[in-house]
Amino acid sequence: MRASGSGIRAAMTIAIIALSILAPASAAEGDDDGGKLPPYTEAGADTCLKCHDETSRFPVLSIFKTPHAVMADDRTPFAGKQCEACHGPGGDHAKRVRFGKKRPPPPAFGPHSPWGVEKENAVCLSCHRQDKARLAWHGGVHQREGVACVDCHRIHARRDPVRVTSEQPGVCYDCHQKQRAEMHRAYAHPVREGRMACSDCHQPHGSLTEAMLDRPTINETCYTCHAEKRGPFLWEHAPVTEDCTLCHQPHGSNNPALLTRRPPFLCQQCHSRAGHPSIGRTTDALPSGMPSGFLLGGSCTNCHSQVHGSNHPSGANLSR
């Protein structure tokens, strides 16, 4: 069955439908960069804190427990323009507002601030772009998708949830719902239990590796915790050397060891030698019939247990 023709037709159909929905709304509009800058406040943070105090609807004082407020470090916002170093000049936001008029928002990081994602990210990157974690930010998936730094980070929080192992996945799940579902499956890495975070494998700030992995390849990422699988072994299992995800689903699976499916069916995707490997097992092999080790227990791995490779001189068939 050739799917390419139908795939292209489906693409065209979807594109036509999408364009017909979206085209009427696509009238050109001006860029949302907020226009000319407002003036700065008269007293900096002292102006802002008159309203944004401990009773404020939007808690902000926790920022003073964070690295951003360390005045001894002259790189930090509070060693310079204070609140306005990030939020932009707040003169218009702080001044008296005529009755009936809405208070103009600060240029950035407010509920209705005019600066878009790209400009707000530039604020953060003006200090943080030189961190090695952000070396590959530009052109990375999150940057291209318009993810804002503040979509994940809580700058005013004493403990930024995304930097806490047990809380980080909840932030990622806001967008990655499929992965949340996978993490709830019966067999998964200890993310749900708070022992691992997404950033143990992925680099959300950008990476040159597929799936934004932290290491240069999929397998190298896995080996940081599972080094016993690296080898090289005398007798190697070819798919193991190439890509762990050929057999495993790292986000979670219904099968032990996070396998994509269980033996013998897992193995029979690739093995059909004359003899027992090629036999299609039926329900006759269940305990109610003639229980068979080719199906039950570990199935193929009852004997061929060295699935990741063997260093035994007589281990060519991965059973020693």
Add this chain to the structure above:
Amino acid sequence: MYMDSHGSGSHALLGALLCVSVLSSAAWAQQDGDQVDADQPAAGSASGFALPDVDTSQWRCKFCPPTTGWSGSIEAGAGYVSDDSFRFGDYRGLEEQGAYPVAGGDVQYRGDDGDYLDLTARDLGLDARSLRAEGGRQGAYRLRLSYDGIPHFISGDARTVYSGAGTSTLTLPNGWTDASTTGGMSQLDSSLHDVTIKQKRERVGLGLDLWGGSHWRYSVDFRHDRKEGKRVQGGNFFVTSALLPVPVDYETDQVDASVGYVRDRWQVEAAYYGSFFDDGNQSVTWDNPFTPIAAGADRGRLALPPDNRFNQVMLSGAWRSRGTLAVVGRLAYGRMEQDEQFLPATINSSIAAPALPRGNLDGRVDTRTANVRVSGRPLRDLTAQGELYYDQRDNKTPRDAYIQVSSDATLGETRLNRPYSYEKSGGKGSVDYRVSSRMTLSGGAGSERYDRTLQEVDATRTRSVWAEVRGSPTDALGVRVRQAHERRDRLSSYEPLDLTSPENPRLRKFDLANRERDLTRVSFDYTSFEGLDVGVGIERSTDDYMDSAVGLSSSDDMSYTLDVSGSPAEAVTAYGYFSYRDIRSDINGQDNITDAQWTATQMDAFQTVGIGTVFEEFPWWFRKAGVDVTYSWGRSRIDMDKAATVSRFPNLETRVAALRLFGQRPLNKSTDLGLDYLIENLEEDSFYQDGVAPDTIPNVLTLGRGTPGYTVYVIQATLRYKF
């Protein structure tokens, strides 16, 4: 051994170079018109952002809260677990019924001159504890210490006849009588005893970061992992086998070190990574519980993972123009090595062990990766990106002939080892065109060539293309539609390996086979100004292995997600999510190459539901309270269609439901009382284990593990002191 890049790699390179030249010329042309306006921050500039200067000398920050001194919280309390359950305790450390201590905290110190110390601790009363300490002088240096304990409980109801479980020598009880089947093992029932299959991983980390002036940065991280316990592994003598509790005694030391030099628009980094794995056991020997099939075949020996090491150096760099052009690249060269002394070819003293061609493998694999990505905005509404990558596994392990001793019983054939290598190279490009502030059109294409050695296929080529429309018909609604197509073709014929027992010539291994893959994804996101967020996603992915008469032949994957969150009232947040996924795949086979054909159809279904709410100002007794409910269900159904009969296996099914209630009540200005209640239920059905006692399978002595199931509740009370 080297492989040359061919047509598709050249096309990809040409495409990427074309992309770079377009981007570069546009970026250069754009430079003059894209200077930073003194009154206007340079939005979209890859090089950063600059606000106009202002005199802050009178900005005293007198209303700012103090930022120095000690602050944080310390917590202590107790909890109670209602029942023993290995499975519930997996990764949590709450596997035993009874009380447990709660201890932890989050404390920080900040000094006047930027000195600081951060300490966090969690679950100190459990094996699953974690500790973090970080201190230094902000902007100058930082020292990091960490400890994590991760218990992994695999099975609490396993039974074995072996003594020495978890050591390198497994022995049968004195007086054991061999039998040809498990049913004939007369001492089996009286010899079985409980054995827990569990492991514990402990990781200790030490890191140091230094900032040398405004341009240099230095970083080094050490991590020591220790993993010990037991795992289950099968040991066989031809067609009889026993599932064994083998030892896990792994230590891994890892080092990451880097030096970086940064300037305003570019940076480079040189890095080293080292990984050194040590296995405390080279092998495990076990007594054969079955009647030996040959003289001396009453003991077997399995090799355990050998010690290995990996050293890698990397060079990374990034450059950004004054405009929007950005280039980032990475080169990595690594070497895997393994030279553990070989075990003898057999432990059977009745067989003259064949001479080995060498004393150890002298295994070595060189890895090389290279990546470069160019991105930019050649026009105001057009962004483009091109990427090239290369990944090589160059296996330099010597290839020799090894005379096999099958199952420590009989001399077998001579086999040559296969040191697999591969070389993967490709490129991809994409463009995004912003039609308006409400609509963006995107598209991309890629090509990859994959060369392999010693496998059935020498080379494959994969080409992909995709298109996407993103739009916002209204301020509150976002729509995204994506269609992708990928096709993989062999560039050489499929040549079955030369094996004593041949493979079916019609078999196509799925990672080497021709394949067409299609993906369609539609998503809607609605965000109201009242704070309600609704997200809906639908995705379908199909794989068609067009030429695979035997092997994995097709897969059809459909998923739906719904996500809702919002604030139904002041100081109340609520959320709910639902996802459903359905995967159907077909595997074709044929008994003994020419006998009955069969198809195994696997239908996986997954469903996850969750709802919850948090009251930041709860109206009764607690100040803050919340509830969270999750339900996750997974089912695998396998039909075997063979000889005009379809037999359906019992479902492989898991169901997990959890309810959590929590509340915090202030006792005074500094102290909170926290109460947590969790009840969780898990049920699992698996025909692989259900009803499989140690003697159910005539030729396999299993551990008799059942599928886990539990209903456990946990109550925890914690006093938190804040300062």
